[in-house]
Amino acid sequence: MGILNYKFESGNILITSLDGLLNWARLSSLWQMQFGLACCAIEMMAASASNFDIMRFGVIPRATPRQCDVMIVSGTVTLKMATRIKRLFDQMPEPRYVISMGSCSNCGGPYWEHGYHVLKGVDRVIPVDVYVPGCPPRPEALLEGIIKLQEKVRKESLAKKTVPTA
Amino acid sequence: MEAVRTYFRDIWKALSSIAVGLNVTIRHLVRPAVTIQYPDVKLKMPERARNRLYVNIDDCIGCDQCALACPVDCITIETIKATPDQDLGVTSTGHKKRLHVPRFDIDIAKCCYCGLCVYPCPTECIVMTDVYEFSEFDRHNLIYQFSAMKPDQIDDAKAKLKKAEEEAAAKKAAAAAAAEEKKKSEQSKQG
């Protein structure tokens, strides 16, 4: 995606309609990194289960980072795990997105002040696209996060990676 | 002989158990799905669901009880004393408000939804609502500011308090000086 950065500042009809198609493809097929960290992972699993069924949005868990589009950081990011998360994120091919799920990965959550072993927010190691609050968030809250991410992807363009949101 | 019998029994067991499993899955295939299609259909939250915090700032008396109760210190409250001439009114529970609340921030990103802040509140102004869909692109948007006071109002209140304090201090100083004077004169009289 980087090659075309800022080459079509104004954009034209061809680019925009192609953008629409490609964005549609990307946003409706967000394959998820199959890993969970802590209690939020339980809710993430619940979101995949029958009642909430995250697959309705095209989110399929893939075991290998090479085939993933979105990483759902679900749970407490300990300092030890942070390096692994960083590595997994680096292994994901572009375009890639990150959803930070739950208080712990948003900002350290209950451990933000005295947790000597917890990373105070996963955005200190990888760029986060959507923060889903909750401790843990309801499965619906995660689904809402996915929808939010889809909105963000929809606004992207081939020429510019992200349109700055107002 | 026993081995041969086990061999064939195992094969039979495998086939029959596969058939049982296939029967279960095919029956579920034709059964209607139980999925709640989230953005279109939403689950009704139970009555005591604990989700996002809400503060009715009109009722807040700035007692700081909730901030003290919070196990993760996600509530920050600053208060300014009201001067005697100001009447801040009463809360809906009948408590008299004596403090301005220029800052009432809750960092929802830190909040762990335990609900401990709700119980000590004397005016029941901090409550847990059933709103759970509020994800953000930027983490700083998750810091919710509930105070209704505008910056000039805060400055005003601060200035008033300062003035009142100065006046009080001056009065005190004057009283102290008068007392000193009195003491001195009494001493000199005695002397």
Added chain:
Amino acid sequence: MEELLQSIIGESWILYVLLAAPPLVFILVYALVTVWTEMKVSAHMQDRLAYMYTGPHGILQPVADILKLLQKEDTVPAAADKPLFIMAPYLVFIGTYAGFAALPFSSAYIGSDINLGAFYIIAVSSIVVVGLLMAGWASNNKWSIFGAMRSAAQIVSYEIPTALALLVAVMITGSLNLQDVIRFQEGGILNWVVFGGPLPVVQKLLLLPFTVTAFLIMFIAGVAEVNRTPFDLPEAESELVQGYNTEYSGMKFAIFYLAEYANMYLVSGVAACLFLGGWSSPFGDFMSGPLWGVFWIVAKGYFFVFLQIWIRWTLPRLRVDQLMYTSWKVLIPFLFVCLFGVGLILVL
């Protein structure tokens, strides 16, 4: 079809390209449909819905998946063996696609009407094994190589039951040419090899237990050969991440995916041709003809594809020793008995 095309465009290389194209078109369309079917069937078996927002009931989801995979960054790990890494998915696909050459689609169309059809398909699918080993080796990743080795061991050992089961059908029909095998079974459902073929009633009744067993074993071995649950040890997520395609992303992964689904149809198609009368109608002359033939073979093949999906979402994964036990100690002895029985009955 060959004669028809020959009369239109004459003898040129375009003729051969046109003759080779239909299976490719079929594979592409079929893979899109099956990806969707698999996810929908799996979801409904779990009382879920899956794919609701891309077209009605998500029918455009496979298109979205493919378009997304096209946009993905095509990574080659720094430590990988680059030429082999790039070649492997194509080799796997070529192995599968070459098998389709001898798979009949109707009485009028078969890619290559060779005398050794069934034998050729079994032989050519061994290229897939080499492709998988290549992928596993070139990725330079321990999970990949373990996956590739498991996969190769599994396919090589399950090729034997497949070939033996195929022999049972071939002994009855007396030909390795799949078109001949199907013509042998024409004339209604009772003439299918699984019901003993068009032989005298006594012979049919005697053959029935052996043909049914051979057919079942052919199907089981076919499931094992395409590495699907319950035989999906090469891709066991809980142990091996994603097996041999752990390091593949974007289009290369899509080709692996395509080859896997094409392989599913290949084993189903061969089983349908050998035991269920291929393109011949189950009602004798009713609804038969070249075009109905396409319908019947695709319907029969797709039924097995559905069966594979059904089994995948029902059964848990086997252990490695159970896998080998099933092949060497159950399927192969049973097939030897079948071969012997069928031979005896046919001779008498």
Added chain:
Amino acid sequence: MELTTIVFYVFAAITLIAGAIVVFSRSIVYSAFALLFAFFGVAGLYVLLMADFLAVTQLMIYVGAILVLLIFGVMLTTRVIDVQMRTGTIHVLPALLIVAALAGVLVHVLVSTDWKVLPELFTPEETAPQIGTALLTTYVLPFEVASVILLVALIGAAMIARRERKV
């Protein structure tokens, strides 16, 4: 040029290039994988020689069994993560002598053969039934002996590989 001729040259080129890689590649893994293409090319040549059964058997036995076994051997004898499998050049003189002798034989065969060109493309007869009949009538003794030897080898391998059971 006729299509068959082009196909022949394509298969010949595949075989030769793959063979060259097998011989000259420094990496054993590359050699092993190049063998696949060599076998494949040879199978194609067999098809052009109307020996379809032989071609398919070539694929089945050499690609499906021997090559897989070979690659397994190569992969298992090195450490899994180590790609540094190299072949060196040793015993140049004996190799040259053997190669020269072999080349002499082959050239002699090439020169002394009475080459016949088929007049035109003809439909081949089925070779599989002929081979089957020949194996079970004329050559039944060598065939059976070979299979017994293979069976003995198989049982022997199983015996050697079997873990000693502790009593």
